[in-house]
Amino acid sequence: MGQVAASEGTAHRRMPVRRKRRAPVATALRYVVLVLAAVVFLVPFYLLLRNALSTDADITSPNWTFFPTTLHWENFAELFRDSSVPMARSLVNSVVISVTQTLGVLLLSGLAGYGLARIHVRYANAVFYAVMGTLLIPAAITFVPSFVLVSTLGWVSTLRGLIIPGLFQGLATFLFRQYFLGFPQELEEAAMIDGCGYWRTFWRIVVPNSGGFVAAIGTITFIASWNAFLWPLVIAQDASSWTVQISLSTFLTAQTVNLHELFTAAIVSIAPLLVMFLFLQRWIIAGVERSGINE
Template sequence: MVALLQTGGQLLVCSTAGYALARIPYRYAGVVFGTVLATLMIPAAVTFVPTFVMVSSLGWVSSLRGLIIPGLFSGFTAFLFRQYFLTFPRELEDAARVDGLGYWGTYWRVVVPNTLPFFAAIGVITFIGSWNAFLWPLVIAQDSASWTVQIVLSTYVTAQTIDLPELFMAAAVSVLPLLLVFLFLQRYIVRGAVESGIKG
């Protein structure tokens, strides 16, 4: 649930941010884009404690909101969407505006349906990252009911005992969702990589 909600939320937030940076002209567009790029140069360790303090002050410890909301925006993902939308044919958007659509309508009815392979490629990467996240869920999920799969796997190895058979079985089961997502979206990932100009 955490991985799915965080992936869907990040795709929505970052794709709309990327589209706005690529297509909506306004006075401080360059400043905003520079600020987004600047976040990429800030190590995660620097923002970890302030983020925890803020989440804790909101009462989101051991809750889905605390696990999901801090990861809804990624400067790198927004940057990737912006660069991809810059290559999107403007003729299609101009035709949509002639039909009376604004920026949101053009984004939702024209841009998104024609860029689904790229969305799938970014979605798989985001889903895998969210699924494998360990440090943030370890700190926030203080109640065992809100533990993610990686936290549960870590409980099989303690200072007193190491339960290898159960650890290996749990690890094998935990890989299945990632495998299914990859197999289901494999063709979209390849198509998205080709259309985005990524060379292997």
């Protein structure tokens, strides 16, 4: 019996040693997988940068090189000098549209979500279900009626026609409502005891303590607005109202495809999004976790 107990004690003492030996192997495997995944995700960006700094001959050459012998930085200046594509104006339009729609969604959907979560009126649930019902309607069904309405108002080829239809989003309203349902009511009750109504409580208590979630929803909305293509393609019929995505598509629909300008324009179009994501990625992750969208 003594020998059995001794052998069991020795086995228990050896188990942590085996775990310690396995830990470096598992860590190394995780790092290998992460590095491979990073390489896979970075390959498209490398191709964009490589082709943007090349000539058409270098891009279509059968002899592939990691980078061309001569980097053609002048391609960026050529892009903005191209009179057939108003790239600078398109960038300005995209910035104005995306920023305005993001602020509109944060304001309108945020107020709607807070009202549905905290203000208990008779038809609050009916309004909420109506908002949720809009998420079940395919965009293709509402596309033609929306265009007819915008056209009737005379907003074709104007920034109003591109901005106003996207100022309110049902999904953002739902996410705000779910977030505010989990917001600590003690803070709001303390504010109301001090004489604040729903409006002052929202702006002075709720908003300052919801910075992470608001930043995440704002970032996601900005990216979606920046990348929108179909609606701007139909509404922006004049070159003065083109967005970046429309200008980018013209390099593919022309009689002759200008490859190096196409890739240069792609780099220019995604640069603002990359910078925003690098600075706000932790807000995006935190906001998605708090919204419950991953459940």
